[in-house]
Amino acid sequence: MTDKKLYSLTAVFDKPDDIINAAEKVSDSGYTKYDINTPYPVHGLDGAMKLPPSKLGYSALVLGLSGTFAAVLMIYFMSVYDYPIVIGGKPFFALPAFVPIMFEITVLAASIGTVLTMLFFFFKFPNNSHPLLETDYMKLVSVDKYGVSIQADDPKFNEDEISKLYNDLGASKILPVYWDLEEVLYEHKIVEPKFLGMLALTAIIVSGTVYFSLNKLMFMEPFSWMMEQEKLSPQQKSEFFSDGYSMRPPVEGAIARGDLPYQFADKPEMAAKILSNPLVSSEENLLLGKTKYNIYCSPCHGYFGEGDSRLRGQFPNPPSLHSQKLRDWTDGRIYHVIEVGQNVMPAYNTQMTNNEKWATILYIRALQRSLNAKESDL
Amino acid sequence: MSTVDYTREISVIEGQPPLREIDEVISKPLETKPDKKFYMAISVTLTMLLIGGIALGLSFYYGTGLWGNNNPVGWGLPIVNFVFWVGIGHAGTLISAILFLFRQKWRTGIARFAEGMTIFAVMTAGIFPLIHVGRPWLAGYLIPYPNQHSLWVNFTSPLLWDVFAVSTYFAVSFIFWYVGLIPDFAALRERTTNKIKKVIYSIGSLGWRNSNRHWQHYEMVYLILAGFATPLVLSVHTIVSFDFAISILPGWHTTIFPPYFVAGAVFSGFAMVQNVLIFIRKIFNYEHIITLKTLENMNKIILLTGSMVGYAYAMEFFIAWYSGVQPEQFTFLNRAFGPYAWAYWIMVSCNVISPQLFWFKKIRTTIPVMFVIAVFVNVGMWFERFVIVVTSLSRDYLPSSWAYFTPTLTDFGILIGSFGLFFTLLLIFTKTLPVVSIAEVKAVVDGSQPSHKDH
Structure with a gap:
């Protein structure tokens, strides 16, 4: 027997009642390194072996809660911190809408984690080189027999004593199980x-x-x-x-909508004579004119047309819009200046629509009248 | 009428077979060469799969214009099929998890097979949302990963909840199924003499040695998994129903959808499991493991869930009238009497009327009759999804955009292919893995548990 190393001494029983009895006796006799092998879970064996209750429930709780926490953290990072987008008017941290995914990740983490914990941490699987596998003993207890196996490294191990115990318990077979030396020494x-x-x-x-x-x-x-x-x-x-x-x-001669070419580019007198303001002096038009004046004209001409530029001398100050000459100009003449520019003043034909230009002229007229009001205006 | 002794528990496995015989019966299909019937069956399913493959290939090459999907009915058959197949999966988890928690021992004979059907049904279902996006190779963007656009997915969208729900459901079902298989792999490993099979079973068993120190944790983990799978299975179809219920379309925007969808899913799932099991128990001689009593119990669940679905149909009509919302009332009248009335009445007669026959014990226990009724239920449940998806979309708030949806040949090719895929996987499953859980069945055979005479 020198070339063989004993792993355990096993006994095979035929009835589930016998194995409960055997488990009780073996654990009462003070053996600690023993195992019971059954083809299916036999009720009452855990009590007979005096096993403490399984602690897997705790690992499921911890893994599940970490899943929930990880889900909240992930969603918070992605849709609140890293790239917040308003969707359907919901707040960035729309907790009720996150619940389904939190739940799914909790279940996923808890179930997969618990199974992996059981297999790899509790059972130390995969363990296909275990000496009990592929033995006559295992061939019986994986089908319809119930077995006890007391390991040789148990402190109380004594082959003769255990054989006697097995016989007293009514074992149908007693089989020694040896290590596979090739595997042990590999x-x-x-x-x-x-x-x-x-x-x-x-x-x-x-x-x-x-x-x-x-x-x-x-x-x-x-x-x-x-x-x-x-x-x-x-x-x-x-x-x-x-x-x-x-x-x-575009086709030859095509004109974009609202983009009639200006006919009086170098004929200011013609413009003064022919062009007239198509807009009436209503509140709406004056407000439009005020807005446009403040945007385009006021930087140089000042908010009230007094030539008080806000450009601090970086661009030449224009003359006042309240001079007699300006007040005598027709709307068409002012329009011409806005359209093509004058001296250093650039043309505003691309920035403003025709309507806006006429509205701005209405507003300039209002400004002029405010400084030179007639008695009838009061 | 015979008297029943209620003081004794009725045995779920008939005839108290010796445990060794159970091993032999269950592992017989794995150890024998497939017979002629198997080849005939798999050639049929592979042909169906090929039809689906061709239809899908054409759809990828020429685009989704080959389908019947039109402007108002953008969801069309792919989403109908998706909801149908996810629903089929639900029976497996119900049997393996919820009936486990209720300690229904009759589930042991059918649990493994039903779980396998869950996995295959979810795999089949998963194809449809992917192909429905038109370019399935871009589906990776459904997953929140740090991509080059530095964009994340929309966590407030039910469609994203669906991605998480269905993939979690697949993962948990798969691990549940595998945990159940570990002891059976060990039993097969000890049994087989074939070298290659031994390697495969050894890898699958991970070195399981039937130790009671392991069984203790194993039973605990099974309980925990059942506890998690129970709310999960309810959540999956709830979230699928959110795809509809969160929108504002009349006929979809109702709070009854989650329970109604879950009941419908269990209903169709049980019908499918019953259909397939009738063949399995006959072909593999499992009549004493999957007993007539088991089939009768399944028929009772079909009756229960069928009645729930019928109640939901009635309640939808009542609420449409009671709410006083005109578009809602129009939608339901349109369902029952509009251009899709034919689909609606197929659905009602298959889903509401036919399962009511299960009130009679004679019908519950006659195999050909229950088979036909379950087929009707599956047809009816497919049409239920068709009615929900198509009628609401084809006639929404804006009459000028109404259009009639007609599925094309390509649509039906893909539907046939999905059945082909599902049944091909099932057939391969029956020849490669034990379709009944060996360890679980042994544990419920009469006399396999100690008599506790000393207590």
């Missing part, structure tokens, strides 16, 4: 060609698949159809039109 090494080869192969397959799918597959038809549409991008040469422009110029 030395695990990391630098093994087989293991390293598998590692390298896994790395190549994983990285190759990822590279192929992200860099090649996504650019193949039909995956690429959204990126490569038959349309022209800015600055791209057109193959269809002979002039090479992809954007078509």
